Amino acid sequence: MAAIYLDHAATTFVLPEVRAAMEPYLGGPPGNPSSIHQFGRRAKAAVEDARDAVAALIGAPPSDVVFTSGGTEADNAALIGAALALRDRGRHIVTTAIEHHAVLHAAQWLETMGFEVSYVEPRPDGVVDAGMVARVMRSDTILVSVMWVNNETGAIQPVREAAGLARERGAIFHTDAVQAVPWLPVDVEEAGCDLLSMSAHKLHGPSGIGALYIRRGTPWMPLLRGGAQERGRRAGTENLPGVVGFGVAAARLLSKRRTGFEHAARLKAALLQAAREEFDGEIVVHSPERAVPAIVNVAFPGAAAETVLMNLDLQGIAASSGSACTSGSLQPSHVLKAMGVPDSVIRSSVRFSFSVETTMEEVETAGRAAGRIARRLRRRNSHG
Numbered sequence: 001m002a003a004i005y006l007d008h009a010a011t012t013f014v015l016p017e018v019r020a021a022m023e024p025y026l027g028g029p030p031g032n033p034s035s036i037h038q039f040g041r042r043a044k045a046a047v048e049d050a051r052d053a054v055a056a057l058i059g060a061p062p063s064d065v066v067f068t069s070g071g072t073e074a075d076n077a078a079l080i081g082a083a084l085a086l087r088d089r090g091r092h093i094v095t096t097a098i099e100h101h102a103v104l105h106a107a108q109w110l111e112t113m114g115f116e117v118s119y120v121e122p123r124p125d126g127v128v129d130a131g132m133v134a135r136v137m138r139s140d141t142i143l144v145s146v147m148w149v150n151n152e153t154g155a156i157q158p159v160r161e162a163a164g165l166a167r168e169r170g171a172i173f174h175t176d177a178v179q180a181v182p183w184l185p186v187d188v189e190e191a192g193c194d195l196l197s198m199s200a201h202k203l204h205g206p207s208g209i210g211a212l213y214i215r216r217g218t219p220w221m222p223l224l225r226g227g228a229q230e231r232g233r234r235a236g237t238e239n240l241p242g243v244v245g246f247g248v249a250a251a252r253l254l255s256k257r258r259t260g261f262e263h264a265a266r267l268k269a270a271l272l273q274a275a276r277e278e279f280d281g282e283i284v285v286h287s288p289e290r291a292v293p294a295i296v297n298v299a300f301p302g303a304a305a306e307t308v309l310m311n312l313d314l315q316g317i318a319a320s321s322g323s324a325c326t327s328g329s330l331q332p333s334h335v336l337k338a339m340g341v342p343d344s345v346i347r348s349s350v351r352f353s354f355s356v357e358t359t360m361e362e363v364e365t366a367g368r369a370a371g372r373i374a375r376r377l378r379r380r381n382s383h384g
């Protein structure tokens with residue numbers, strides 16, 4: 001049976017054209033972008049082409065885009081780099097309780113270094129209220145970080161409003177847009193972001209490469225020290241195949257993104273319908289009205305998520321529970337917990353996530369299979 005992969009929020013596959021573009025930089029002649037010979041110049045040109053494509057995805061000037069080793073480094077560099085640069089102006093940071101661990105754990109580390117962090121809780125629908133962000137801000141708040149799209153529920157956060165409120169009060173604004181960039185027309189100018197994180201492996205590029213947008217003039221200092229790469233903002237010889245792959249994936253996404261969202265909305269509706277036809281209980285969908293439909297987090301009450309996932313896996317269907325980093329560790333999702341979802345419902349929640357390449361047939365098969373498996377488990381449990 002052909003495998004059905006519905007865990008794209010964890011990672012996507014590398015597209016054939018992305019792999020083909022990377023190949024000459026893996027197997028061909030070497031070339032360090034800092035070298036002045038022809039190989040170096042060719043490498044440098046490839047990096048700048050990729051930077052143009054990545055910048056176009058977020059409406060940024062290419063010179064404001066810094067390549068990193070992924071979303072995690074971009075988030076760490078954003079929070080820690082801004083906090084250290086602004087530590088003489090204030091020590092208070094505002095973020096949300098539903099951020100990815102790349103932001104949460106960086107914020108918690110900053111707390112051990114003498115910063116104070118306020119974590120704004122979401123409403124029950126998984127959306128953070130921008131007004132709440134403003135309410136916890138203080139005169140010494142230096143940085144506000146609110147993710148654009150939540151990786152577990154797809155909930156779209158009020159980034160533009162939060163950015164406006166933060167900047168109005170003299171703080172700089174960061175957003176983790178790792179899950180937003182693949183689906184939304186992200187524009188750093190329109191949204192008013194000073195810092196923005198993205199990652200290539202969520203959009204059919206390779207893993208281990210991402211980018212941090214740093215608005216020109218933003219108080220910030222680099223994490224990595226060494227060579228003068230990335231205009232002194234990120235030391236270390238560039239991951240050339242990764243950068244090139246990111247560029248090609250970005251260019252392709254730019255032309256597909258608009259129709260991708262509508263496609264995902266149809267897929268979501270079909271998956272839920274198929275699941276409801278098979279499951280005999282009430283399915284709980286953990287997403288608000290304003291959500292990226294490519295992330296579908298559903299609870300099948302009475303059926304344990306881990307068992308549903310194992311049974312799906314036996315049928316060649318890959319999905320996940322919570323985020324990839326928390327699944328397997330038996331930790332209930334911090335996102336669903338913050339939304340006030342009862343533990344029993346969290347334990348029966350499964351996340352399906354699509355890419356622009358996902359087909360209707362795949363989601364219908366997966367939805368039916370999940371509904372059937374969950375019905376069987378629920379009956380067994382209730383008779384157990």
Ligand SMILES: Cc1ncc(COP(=O)(O)O)c(C=O)c1O
Nearest residue numbers: 070071072100102151178179199
């Ligand atoms: C919202 C969000 N931020 C950050 C990351 C981390 O990105 P990376 O895997 O490229 O380090 C992820 C990936 O799971 C994510 O979903």
